[in-house]
Amino acid sequence: MVGFETFLEPSSTERKTGMAYDVPEGVDIRGKYDAEFAKILTKDALQFVADLQREFRNYIKYALECRKEAKIRYNNGGLPGFDPATKYIREGDWVCATVPPAIADRRVEITGPVERKMIINALNSGAKVFMADFEDALSPSWENLMRGQVNLKDAVNRTISFHDKARNRVYKLNDQTAKLFVRPRGWHLPESHIFIDGEPAAGCLVDFGLYFFHNCMAFPQTQGEGFGPFFYLPKMEHSREAKIWNNVFERAEKLAGIERGSIRATVLIETLPAVFQMDEILYELRDHSVGLNCGRWDYIFSYVKTFQAHPDRLLPDRVLVGMTQHFMRSYSDLLIRTCHRRGVHAMGGMAAQIPIRDDPVANEAALELVRKDKLREVKAGHDGTWAAHPGLIPAIMEVFTNSMGNEANQIHTVKREDVANLTEDDLLQRPRGVRTMEGFRLNTRVGIQYLAAWLTGTGSVPLYNLMEDAATAEISRVQNWQWLKYRVQLDGDGLGVKVTRELFGRVVEEEMTRIEREVGQEKFKKGKYKEACKIFTRQCTTPILDDFLTLGAYNHLVIHYPKGSSSRL
Ligand SMILES: CC(=O)SCCNC(=O)CCNC(=O)[C@H](O)C(C)(C)COP(=O)(O)OP(=O)(O)OC[C@H]1O[C@@H](n2cnc3c(N)ncnc32)[C@H](O)[C@@H]1OP(=O)(O)O
Ligand SMILES: O=CC(=O)O
Ligand SMILES: [Mg+2]
Secondary structure, three states, X not given: OOOHHHHHOOOHHHOOOOOOEEOOXXXXXXXXXXXXXXXXOOHHHHHHXXXXXXXXXXXXXXXXXXXXXXXXXXXXXXXXXXXXXXXXXHHOOOOOOOOOHHHOOOOEEEEEEOOHHHHHHHXXXXXXXXXXXXXXXXXXXXHHHHHHHHHHHHHHOOOOEEEEOOOOEEEEOOOOOOEEEEEOOOOOOEEEEEEEOOEEEEHHHHHHXXXXXXXXXXXXXXXXXXXXXXXXXXXXXXXXXXHHHXXXXXXXXXXXXXXXXXXXXXXXXXXXXXXXXXXXXXXXXXXXXXXXXXXXXXXXXXXXXXXXXXHHHOOOOHHHOXXXXXXXXXXXXXXXXXXXXXOOOEEEEEOOEOOOOOOHHHHHHHHHHXXXXXXXXXXXXXXXXXXXXXXHHHHHHHHHHHHHOOOOOOOOOOOOHHHOOOOHHHHHOOOOOOOOHHHHHHHXXXXXXXHHHHHOOOOOEEEOOEEEOHHHHHHHHHHHHHHHHOOOEOOOOOOOOEOOHXXXXXXXXXXXXXXXXXXXXXXXXXXXXXXXXXXXXHHHHOOOOOOOHHHHHHOOOOOOOOOOOEEOO
């Protein structure tokens, strides 16, 4: 068996001879040529991605077809629930592989896009783990994705640096850094700059494949056999999708010649159907799992999406749908019980507050909200949680450490058998609260500004002192769609106004004026606010809900080089 190290050495014939990528049979690169990207898009790396694509594409297509069938069932009145056919897995006494000591303690994890300076800051932040994100926090332009792969390779090799010329500041890695996890895109997103056998590659296989190919050998070399690389897996709806990932991992380990079970992944439970599949998902990944995470923002989005044809389950204002709602608390509790029963981490989620630099009082109030959220998580039994910003880490670390002390996690100490009997009704309970005009306006203002940033290549932004990314923006979009579709009455501000297309038209106009005032005329003119407004308005008023905000909008990011930038030597 040829090991990966042999693969990694480019042969003389594989070195670039011109301004084009050297591609294997059946692969066509339609993104811009860049000499740095060519070090990632080597012929062997592309062959690896193409092999994964060829082996798994039909499984992925099938899984996406199954999602469509499930949607039809829900749209016809069905509810997601536990599957009687897999009761034996839920009731069985199995456990996942032992948590590797290197990542036993994950009490604070920082997340962020795969941007060069942020990677260095995150790795140096004092968090235990850094989740480098190709997903919710990244706008998946060719430039961002490929630059991100270059950055991660340099980070794993510990050669990464960044010179901020404006501030004359050089960024380098500290001796002690966070452990690196990487989150590839979800199954649904294509990578339209890489064609394999005439069709776009699956985005997640590109993200996973290129990162794994270039970096997998560094983990056994620096951390010992069997300890990495590590991943986060997003937006799954069913254990069949986890099974595909498990097979991808096994194939990758075999090709690389690294020990089976070296790859470890935490799955985000961030769709409503997946909460009924947590045991099954862990079971499929049992040799590669290090737990589950409460992806709370996508989970709320998924609640709306799953119940898009259920007018009796409309959401109140977005700000009211927090972790103390019964359905959210039940989800977090059951996740903890499930993970600890199977011997793996139960990770908490992201509080959206970020530091407010110019207002100490507001800053303290925001920090207090974060502390409260984290205290609830650690008391419930979570083993760690997410921070959106380095400025939050000391406070979050303190809350977790005050509760957990020197224990690396709570896997064996907090079993949560008290929630063993949580029911489908608990997990689906309607969220409570009122709907207001300000909620409708805020959704509109946030949705448009987020999309405008995303279209210009920024996938996570601070808006009104909160972190916004693809998942939080999804809530704004689908909530407006839901309220418009069912012409809800805004019952929370005493006005009793009905949400109609005419009202939405007025709100969009007024909020665009407000955005222009807030960001300034020049930024407004130069930015993509009008384009974003058009996309957002269509998505909120379309008769059939788009599955994802980013799927339609992705076409606006794709730039093909018509003559192609591939060559075969
Ligand atoms: C729903 C989910 O999926 S959550 C996970 C996905 N979302 C995310 O990962 C969001 C991550 N967070 C961020 O992107 C950013 O914190 C934002 C956009 C919310 C705010 O960013 P900014 O306004 O630029 O923050 P701010 O100006 O306060 O940054 C101060 C410093 O902290 C750094 N910083 C901020 N957030 C991060 C981060 N998450 N990771 C690393 N460094 C960070 C900045 O780079 C900056 O560094 P510098 O002082 O060396 O220049
Ligand atoms: O990915 C995390 C989420 O909350 O969504
Ligand atoms: Mg998410």
